[in-house]
Amino acid sequence: MKEYFGTIFRSVRSLLKGMKLTGYYFTHPKEIQTEEYPDNRATLTMFDRFKGEVTMPHDENNEHRCTGCQACEIACPNGTIKIITKQELQPDGKKKKAIDTFVYHLELCTMCNLCVVACPSDAIVMGQSFEHSVYDKKQLKKVLNLPGSKIMEGVE
Amino acid sequence: MKLILDISFSSFATGIHEWLVGAIHSEGLVKVIEMVIAGLALLVFLVPLCFFLGYMERKVAAFMQVRLGPNRVGPKGSLQIVADTVKLLFKEGLTPNASDKFLFNLAPVIVVVTSMLVMAPIAFAKNFQIWDISIGVLYVSSISSIAVIGILMAGWSSNNKYSLLGAMRSGAQIVSYELSVGLSLISIVILAGSLRMSDIVMSQENGWWIFKGHIPVLISFVIFLIASTAEINRAPFDLAEAEQELTAGFHTEYSGMKFAMFLLAEYINLFVVSAIAATLFLGGWMPFHIGHWHTFNFVMDYIPSSIWFLGKTFAIIFIIMQFRWTFPRLRVDQLLTLEWKYLLPISMVNVILVTVMAIMGWHF
Amino acid sequence: MSLLGEDIVTEDGEFVINIGPQHPSTHGVLHLKVWLDGETIKRIQPHLGYIHRSIEKMSESLSYRNFIYATSRMDYLSAHINNQACALCVEKGLQVEVPDRAKAIRILMAELTRLSSHQLWWGCTGLDLGAVTPFFYAFRERESIMAIMEETCGARLTQNYCVPGGVMYDIHPNFRSRVKDTLKQIRSKFTEYEEILTGNVIFEQRTKGVGYISAEDAISFGCTGPTARGSGVSCDIRKLYPYDGYEKLQFKEILEQGGDCYARYMVRMAEMKQSVFIIEQLIDNIPEGEFQAKTKMVLKLPKGEFYQRVETARGELGVYIVSDGAASPYRIKYRSPNFSNLSALEKMATGTKIGDLVAIMSTIDLVIPDVDR
Numbered sequence: 014m015k016e017y018f019g020t021i022f023r024s025v026r027s028l029l030k031g032m033k034l035t036g037y038y039f040t041h042p043k044e045i046q047t048e049e050y051p052d053n054r055a056t057l058t059m060f061d062r063f064k065g066e067v068t069m070p071h072d073e074n075n076e077h078r079c080t081g082c083q084a085c086e087i088a089c090p091n092g093t094i095k096i097i098t099k100q101e102l103q104p105d106g107k108k109k110k111a112i113d114t115f116v117y118h119l120e121l122c123t124m125c126n127l128c129v130v131a132c133p134s135d136a137i138v139m140g141q142s143f144e145h146s147v148y149d150k151k152q153l154k155k156v157l158n159l160p161g162s163k164i165m166e167g168v169e
Numbered sequence: 170m171k172l173i174l175d176i177s178f179s180s181f182a183t184g185i186h187e188w189l190v191g192a193i194h195s196e197g198l199v200k201v202i203e204m205v206i207a208g209l210a211l212l213v214f215l216v217p218l219c220f221f222l223g224y225m226e227r228k229v230a231a232f233m234q235v236r237l238g239p240n241r242v243g244p245k246g247s248l249q250i251v252a253d254t255v256k257l258l259f260k261e262g263l264t265p266n267a268s269d270k271f272l273f274n275l276a277p278v279i280v281v282v283t284s285m286l287v288m289a290p291i292a293f294a295k296n297f298q299i300w301d302i303s304i305g306v307l308y309v310s311s312i313s314s315i316a317v318i319g320i321l322m323a324g325w326s327s328n329n330k331y332s333l334l335g336a337m338r339s340g341a342q343i344v345s346y347e348l349s350v351g352l353s354l355i356s357i358v359i360l361a362g363s364l365r366m367s368d369i370v371m372s373q374e375n376g377w378w379i380f381k382g383h384i385p386v387l388i389s390f391v392i393f394l395i396a397s398t399a400e401i402n403r404a405p406f407d408l409a410e411a412e413q414e415l416t417a418g419f420h421t422e423y424s425g426m427k428f429a430m431f432l433l434a435e436y437i438n439l440f441v442v443s444a445i446a447a448t449l450f451l452g453g454w455m456p457f458h459i460g461h462w463h464t465f466n467f468v469m470d471y472i473p474s475s476i477w478f479l480g481k482t483f484a485i486i487f488i489i490m491q492f493r494w495t496f497p498r499l500r501v502d503q504l505l506t507l508e509w510k511y512l513l514p515i516s517m518v519n520v521i522l523v524t525v526m527a528i529m530g531w532h533f
Numbered sequence: 534m535s536l537l538g539e540d541i542v543t544e545d546g547e548f549v550i551n552i553g554p555q556h557p558s559t560h561g562v563l564h565l566k567v568w569l570d571g572e573t574i575k576r577i578q579p580h581l582g583y584i585h586r587s588i589e590k591m592s593e594s595l596s597y598r599n600f601i602y603a604t605s606r607m608d609y610l611s612a613h614i615n616n617q618a619c620a621l622c623v624e625k626g627l628q629v630e631v632p633d634r635a636k637a638i639r640i641l642m643a644e645l646t647r648l649s650s651h652q653l654w655w656g657c658t659g660l661d662l663g664a665v666t667p668f669f670y671a672f673r674e675r676e677s678i679m680a681i682m683e684e685t686c687g688a689r690l691t692q693n694y695c696v697p698g699g700v701m702y703d704i705h706p707n708f709r710s711r712v713k714d715t716l717k718q719i720r721s722k723f724t725e726y727e728e729i730l731t732g733n734v735i736f737e738q739r740t741k742g743v744g745y746i747s748a749e750d751a752i753s754f755g756c757t758g759p760t761a762r763g764s765g766v767s768c769d770i771r772k773l774y775p776y777d778g779y780e781k782l783q784f785k786e787i788l789e790q791g792g793d794c795y796a797r798y799m800v801r802m803a804e805m806k807q808s809v810f811i812i813e814q815l816i817d818n819i820p821e822g823e824f825q826a827k828t829k830m831v832l833k834l835p836k837g838e839f840y841q842r843v844e845t846a847r848g849e850l851g852v853y854i855v856s857d858g859a860a861s862p863y864r865i866k867y868r869s870p871n872f873s874n875l876s877a878l879e880k881m882a883t884g885t886k887i888g889d890l891v892a893i894m895s896t897i898d899l900v901i902p903d904v905d906r
Contacts, residue, residue: 021511024734028496031729035233035495035666046673047237060680062687062705090599125602125693130701139687234669330550334572334887404663405735413558413661414887497735498663500888501572 051143059141064124067094067117068140069157076165077158079136081112088131093121112158119145120153182297207299211288215437222436223250225483226490233494254429262425265328272326277423277430279319284437286312290366291444294454294475298367305366306354309445310347313400316438317343320402320409323431324419335418338501339409342399345508346406349396352516353389356523357449360386370453377452385522390450392516397446398489399504401438405496408504439486447481454478547575554583558661558891561901563875565890572886577879585905592865597623597697597832600862605691607869608903610650611845613642613686616695621776622841622852623697626834633820635699636778641712641815642686642694643777643843644808648719649678650846651805654898658798659730661895662739667730674722677715684711697832699825712816716809723806731802740794744881744893747792754880755873758848759804760897763797765790770844784811794889797896833860847871847898871903 038044051057059065071077081098095116100108129137137157147153185206189199224239224247231238239246264270290305292298302308317340324336358364360382361372372378378386399406410418420431447453454474458466499507548569554562562583568576588607592600601619605612617639624631656671679689685705686692694701705711730736746756751764761768769786771779787803789796834856842851848870855864874897881897882890 027732027734027737031495031733032491034725034728035491038235039229039232039491042232044235045232045237046235046669046676060684060687060705062685062702063683064687088599090595090602123602123691123693124688125691126687126701127599127602127693130696230665234666235673236669330548334550338572407663408888411663411888413663413891416557494666495729496664497659497730497733497739498888499735500739500886502886503735503738 059143062139063141063143064126064139065142066119066124066140066145067122067128067137067157069115069137071159071162072165075159075162077136077162078134078165079112079115079158080134080164081110082133084131084133085128085137088127090125090127091121091123093118093123094128111164115157117155117157118153119155120150211285211299215285215288215433218440219433219436220250220254222439222486223253223432225486229487229490230494233491257425257429260425262427263422265422267328268422269326269328272322273422274427276319276323276326277427277434279322280316280434281430281437283312283315283319284434284441287441288437291441292366292370292448292453293478294473297475301365301367304364306358306364306369306449309441310351310354313438313441314343314347316434320419323423324409327419327422329422331415331417331421332419335409335411335415335421338411339402339419341501342402342406342408342504345505346396346399346512349392349508349512349516350400352513352520353393353396354445354449356382356386356389356516356520359520359523359527362527366448366453369449370455373452373455376458377450377455379450382523383526385519385526386450388519389516389523390446392512392519393446393450394485394488396508396512397442398492399508401435401442403435403439403489404493405498406504407493407498408501411498413498439489440482443482443485443489444478446485447478451481451485452477453481546570552890554580558894559901560657560894560899563894563899563901563904565878567887567890569887572888574882574885574887574890577882577890579875579878581905583905584902586902588906589865589867593862596860597834597862600865601695601697602691602693604867605693606902607867607906608845608847608850608871608900609690610653610900611643611646611847612691613639613646613682613694614843614845615850616693617643617777618841618843618845618850618852620695620697621843622839622854623832623834625841626837626839626854626856627697627828627832629698629826629828631699631777631826632823633778634822635824635826637815637819638700638704638824639695639777640779640782641812641819642682642692642700644811645678645681645712647846648805648808648812649675649682651801651808652678654801654846654895655726655730655805658892658895661891662736664730664733664736667726670722670725670729674715674719677711677718681708681711681715684708696825698828699823701825703824704819709816709819712812716812716816719805719809726802731798737795739888739892740798740896741791742793742795743885743889744794744896745792746877746881750880751792751877754877756848756877757870757873758844758846759787759797759800760848760874760877762787762800763789763896764792768849770842770849774842776841776843782811782814794892794896801898831860833858834862842868845870847900847903848874867906869903869906871897871900875899875904 069077069079081096083096086094086096095118097113097116098110099113101111103109124139126139129139145153186199186203189202193199193202227249228238239249242249242252264273287309289300290298290302290308320339321336324332324339357369357378360378361369363369363372373381379390402409410420415421420428423431454477456466456469456472456474456477458469548571550567550569551564552567553559553564559565564580564583566578566580567574586606588603591603601616604615604619607615652671652675656668659665659667659671682692683689685708686694746764748764748766751761751766756764756766757768765788767773767786767788770776771784772786784807787800787807789800834854836856836858839854839856840851842849849868850870851868853866853868854862857863878893878897881893885893
């Protein structure tokens, strides 16, 4: 009999403890943790190491740092990167390897960062964009070097 | 000098009645027309009520779970539930090929209709009641037990194993918990000396039963809360639809508007149960009075009776919602253990205590 | 018995129900065929293969640097620990000495991963038992750990932070302060966890004495991690075969003797505190130095077989590499903890109710991509 009422007492107390906690949070709206969906694109700052997609930065003269060495293509586990090279005539008459197109398949990319680490000339970096959904799969195949761009001076 | 709202409800009803009697001169026809008006009024009241309860549940759940809840559709997300209803209306009402189509379509109707029927004897405000039947409490407990037939029907006719398990669980659950609900209602009936809802409310003129009835009434109030939460299939007793075990239990196969009807019934049941608890234990539309504090009592009388009633009802609804968002679900055998080993013996002893109290006149 | 004549009850009076592959509580695409007698479970048969991605076979055509990323997709809740296991195994083959700083960073990250994994598990256990609110409380704390991961590793879940020879890049300058804030927050919330779930009478009823497995059975099924430690089997790899400098750290191996869901629950709850303790020891004592050892451009393991085990959040993960001297492994085999733990499910769940099955599955802490790989 004592045990019977003891059980009831203990159960009710444990249930009230839980209700006290939910009651606390109900009455303290300051504890709310919901974060808004990042609609504030203009002022949004991501973590600087955030791995969104592979990008190739170009400077104001439309020049990039990619030598076309294909280290990233080898480093990529999924075949995400495909580099098509061409022979470019240098001013001094010598021929030199350069990239024609840097094809990046976003749909295959796992954002593992191995290509960025492998790149000897820091030509590619991880971008900050996080919204990749498109209506057509073809749009996920991207060419990273801008049209008409060429390699920066002094990058070997 | 009563507030306008208070006068309007009862005088509005009598006004309509007198106008009808004057215009038609046929007692029978007037009754029929009045019934239709009452039914329509109930429907008009219920739909916004369910919208509000849906919104309230989401917001209560969200705040307890350190979330914001719906906040995109309408001001503070208040139209979210309307958007959901529109979505459910446009969805295809799928009927499984191997189901018993007649029972499958009938089940949600039964569940909704029974829950609406229970609304009849509830006193929403002073002198404002659809049907002041002399066996009010008995009527409520008998009609509300019909809902289990609708749930069993839904589970059986879906021809789905999850549905069947959910329906069987629900059957065992509602049949058992009916006893505790009945016994805790009886304790108030004994004290008030009447089954009529208006009499029970009037008997609390000098104090609500939960204050007048000492500990036994408090116990029966707690038992009523627990057992009625179980009876309307809400967490932690939502075994019939236990999402993590039976996906959706008895309404696994329902979609579109038929699913919405189960949802509607759930919210109406929630309101009805809370309204009954408010009427029986917390004095219905009776304002809160303290002994001889005449000024205080006078101020309390100014608050319209409908506000008193709805306020008490929503306080109880909030408690039931808090149950849902705090506790884990019971297992099916523990559910029955709780009823047969704890709630039922306690409420039986409690009824005896209440009877002794009523005979000796120990209550205030 | 059914309305349209087709029997849904077998000749032996059994009621067969398919739980999964799409079901709210199977935590992925596990398919359980359950034979029921009323609500009582008579037999369970797990069906696997719904999320098999042949990670082992895929790894055979990848270099030793490249195959590691795929292991993040096995047990995605302890992704870092999986990566660490692979990196350790490759380092064992190459006989590279990992700098102390890299070791410390790895352990910090591994323990943070363990914490976040256990927090997710705690929330999901509440959810499976019908209490939705703990889920959100757990995710609140987990979010700050995820922020640490995102700041230092660049990704929240599939970090790919370990490379053979160390870690990919150094910790972020904010790392220390952020970890300290998080630990403070987590420590203050442990009492809340106890109030809302651990002490709750319904929760105790649902877990105590449910899903019992004895120590002998746990060993013979190959259970590891908290699943086995709940039955009193000492199997913490961090203690038994220390790696990456766990031997220098003070922490307890948590053992419970109950063998039921409650014991497994308590093991994980105590492990969270131990993880916090480990991080607190290390966070102010990260050695200075390199974060990565110098390795060759193309890694080639010598001919032979290499095995490395680590303790993930779910148990023992073994990485077995057979090398023929080429630049990619000849054969890779992962001994995943979830596969063995899942095999004990039938032993635990036979004779219990459907509601108990959900409780048992959640206290084993199944991650189905790890079962199938």
